[in-house]
Amino acid sequence: MTQQGRTVAVVGGGYGGAAVAKALDEHADVVLIEPKDGFVNAAGSLRALTQPDEWAERIFYPYDTLLKNGGQIREYASAVDAGGVTLASGERVEADYIVLASGSGYPYPAKTRTDSTAEALAHFKATHAELAGADRVLIAGAGPVGLELAGEIKAVWPEKSVVVVDPAEELLGGYAEELRADLHGQLDELGVRLRLGAAFDAEPAVEPGVAGTVAVAVGGERIEADIWFRAYGATTNSDYLADGLAPLNARGQIPVTARLNVDGHGHVYAIGDVTDVAEEKRAGSAMRHAEVVAANIIAQLQGGEPVAEYRPSPGRVVLLPLGPEGGVGQVPSEDGPSILSRSAVAEWKGRDLMHSKFAELFNVA
Numbered sequence: 001m002t003q004q005g006r007t008v009a010v011v012g013g014g015y016g017g018a019a020v021a022k023a024l025d026e027h028a029d030v031v032l033i034e035p036k037d038g039f040v041n042a043a044g045s046l047r048a049l050t051q052p053d054e055w056a057e058r059i060f061y062p063y064d065t066l067l068k069n070g071g072q073i074r075e076y077a078s079a080v081d082a083g084g085v086t087l088a089s090g091e092r093v094e095a096d097y098i099v100l101a102s103g104s105g106y107p108y109p110a111k112t113r114t115d116s117t118a119e120a121l122a123h124f125k126a127t128h129a130e131l132a133g134a135d136r137v138l139i140a141g142a143g144p145v146g147l148e149l150a151g152e153i154k155a156v157w158p159e160k161s162v163v164v165v166d167p168a169e170e171l172l173g174g175y176a177e178e179l180r181a182d183l184h185g186q187l188d189e190l191g192v193r194l195r196l197g198a199a200f201d202a203e204p205a206v207e208p209g210v211a212g213t214v215a216v217a218v219g220g221e222r223i224e225a226d227i228w229f230r231a232y233g234a235t236t237n238s239d240y241l242a243d244g245l246a247p248l249n250a251r252g253q254i255p256v257t258a259r260l261n262v263d264g265h266g267h268v269y270a271i272g273d274v275t276d277v278a279e280e281k282r283a284g285s286a287m288r289h290a291e292v293v294a295a296n297i298i299a300q301l302q303g304g305e306p307v308a309e310y311r312p313s314p315g316r317v318v319l320l321p322l323g324p325e326g327g328v329g330q331v332p333s334e335d336g337p338s339i340l341s342r343s344a345v346a347e348w349k350g351r352d353l354m355h356s357k358f359a360e361l362f363n364v365a
C-alpha cells in the first residue's frame with residue numbers, strides 16, 4: 001500500500017528516468033511508466049549492430065532489477081496533468097510528484113524501433129547480416145552518430161567503402177579546431193570518405209539498413225552503395241504533453257526552471273532530452289538533471305524547500321569514439337575546452353561504451 005503524499009510517477013525510464021527512479025526508490029513510492037521491457041544504452045547501439053554476438057545483449061538491462069521498492073508499469077503515458085498521468089490504456093496513475101523523462105527518438109539503429117528487447121536483438125542481427133554482405137556503405141549525416149557508425153563499421157570491416165554525406169560544410173562545427181583536425185586525421189586514416197556541403201537529391205529507393213542498389217546524386221556527384229543508413233533526425237518524445245502543463249517550444253521540448261520544475265508546477269519536474277535546457281542533449285546531462293530533481297523531491301518529501309538548481313555545462317562536450325580504440329573528445333575545463341586524446345576517449349567510452357556504469361545502476365553482474 002502506498003503512503004499518503006509520497007507517490008512519484010516517472011514517465012520514461014531512459015538515462016534520466018532510470019537514474020531518478022533509483023535515487024528516489026528508498027524515499028518514495030516510485031511508479032516507473034515505461035513501455036520497454038529493458039533500458040537501452042543507446043551509446044552501445046552502433047556496436048550492437050556491427051558486433052552483435054559480443055555486444056547486442058550488453059546494451060539492454062532489465063527494469064525488474066532497477067528498483068527494490070517501486071515498480072514499473074509497461075505502458076505509454078498519453079496525457080499528464082498536475083495530479084497524475086493518464087496511460088495509453090486509459091488507466092490513471094495518481095501521483096504527488098511527476099518527473100517527465102520521455103527523452104527523444106532517433107532513427108534506427110542509433111535507437112531501437114521496438115519496445116521489446118527480444119525484437120530489438122533480432123533487428124540488430126538481421127541488419128548486421130545485411131551490412132556484412134555490403135561492400136559499399138553510405139551514411140546520411142556526419143554528426144556524432146553518423147561518424148561513430150562509420151568508425152564502428154571500419155573497426156570490423158576495414159576493407160568496406162564508407163562514404164558519409166552531410167549538407168553542413170564542416171564537421172562538428174562549433175567544437176575546438178584541434179578536435180576537428182584530429183577527427184579529420186583519424187577519419188582519413190580509417191579511409192572514411194566525407195562528402196560535405198551537399199545533400200541527397202532524393203532519398204534512395206531502398207529502405208535504410210536493407211541491402212540493395214543505392215544510387216543518389218549528391219551535389220552533382222553520383223554515389224552508389226550497397227546499403228545506407230540515416231544518421232540524422234532526432235525527435236522529442238512529447239506528443240503526450242501537447243495540451244497539458246505548459247506550452248512546448250518549437251522543438252517540442254517542455255520549458256523548465258533552474259530547479260527543473262515544469263514552468264508553473266511545483267511538483268512536476270522534467271529531465272533529459274525532453275526539456276528545453278539550453279545545452280547539447282546528452283545522457284550525461286539527463287543523469288545530472290536526475291540528481292537535481294531527486295534532491296528537490298527528497299527535500300519536499302521531508303517538508304523542506306526544493307533548492308537544488310541545474311547549471312548546464314559551461315562549454316561544449318562530446319565523446320565520439322571511432323571504434324573501440326579511436327575517436328575524439330572535448331570537455332570543458334577552467335581554461336576553456338580540454339581536448340581528449342584518443343586513448344582517453346577509448347578509456348572513457350570507446351572500449352566499454354558505459355556498460356559497467358549501467359550494470360551497476362541496474363544491479364546486474
Ligand SMILES: Cc1cc2nc3c(=O)[nH]c(=O)nc-3n(C[C@H](O)[C@H](O)[C@H](O)COP(=O)(O)OP(=O)(O)OC[C@H]3O[C@@H](n4cnc5c(N)ncnc54)[C@H](O)[C@@H]3O)c2cc1C
Pocket residue numbers: 011012013014015016017033034035036042043044045046075076077078101102103104105106110111145237240271272273274281282283284285286319349
Ligand atoms: C548512438 C548514440 C550514442 C550516444 N552516445 C552518447 C554518449 O556517449 N554520451 C552521452 O551523454 N549521450 C549520448 N547519446 C545521447 C543520449 O542517448 C540521449 O541524450 C539520452 O538518451 C537522453 O536520455 P533521456 O533519459 O532524456 O531519454 P531517453 O534515453 O530517450 O529515454 C526516454 C525513455 O522514455 C520512454 N518513453 C517515450 N515516450 C514515452 C511515453 N509517452 N510514456 C512513457 N515512456 C515513454 C522511452 O521508451 C525511453 O525508454 C547518444 C545517442 C545516440 C543515439
